[in-house]
Amino acid sequence: MRSPQELIEGYRAFRRGTYCDQAELYETLGKGQNPNVMLIACADSRAEPSDIFNAAPGQLFVMRNVANLVPPYETGGGQHGVSAALEFAVTALEVEHIVIMGHGGCGGVQASLSAADHNPVGEFIAPWVKLLDKARDKVLSENPDDPQTALEFAGVEASLANLMTFPFVSERVASGKLSLHGAWFAIALGELYWRSAETGKFELIEA
Structure with a gap:
């Protein structure tokens, strides 16, 4: 502290x-600045992107929020902090890669699971993590041994899917100018899992 x-x-x-x-x-x-990577990570103090990826100042354009979520594209109502950062990174900085990184023990994911048990968390947290509702309900229907971790991975997948609803993202992905990636960091072990573009599975990166 x-x-x-x-x-x-x-x-x-x-x-x-x-x-x-x-x-x-x-x-x-x-x-x-001229970074070629945008990294969307959780606001959690324990998962610091620059440390995890050994990155120097100027190398990563980082957006952090509760549970590393990307909302779907929409133009009406509300504030659009994530969407604005995404637009700037893609259209102004012209990043070549976007990485969504989840992590172990995510409080936002825990809040989503708590809401499923009729115990929503917070005035602002509960509405925000509703972005995970569809992924959470699917995870719970599959009855995994560890729904927390399963939803942390599923949340990354959901945000990757939401990225593709932004026209300026999908157009650049289709033209080969932009690549999307998923990752998950195990805090206690210091281990990184990277989503395989071929299989869609998260694979442990050997140190």
Whole structure:
């Protein structure tokens, strides 16, 4: 746990260390960004994309939200934070890859399962995780031993499907300019599973 003062001390350590080592990189990044990967991850503090993929500043365009969800394309009503980030990444930055990364022990997925048991969580969380309803109901109908983990994987699949409802995504996928990928990170073990484009199955990446 960190206090505001510890955050400030962390910044000072960053200035003395990482920034000094990468000052030239930061000067270049100050003129603009050019990542070729968009990564949509959970807001969970334990699954940090830059650490998991050993990425330097400027290499990943990261969007984080509860349960790493992508809503389907729609233009009416509401706020569209995920859709706006997606549009910018694809049409302005012209990223070549989009990765949806789920993780073990996801609280958003747990909230979806809780709602299925007539116990919705939160004023804003419950409506948001309704995006998982269809995937959750399918998972529960299949009666897996571990519905939490099964839905974490199924949620990645659901978001990949929703990505394809955006015209600017589907058009670029069809033309070969954009590729979509799924991943899942086991926090306790530090292991990454990557969705095979050929089989659609999540396979453990050997360290």
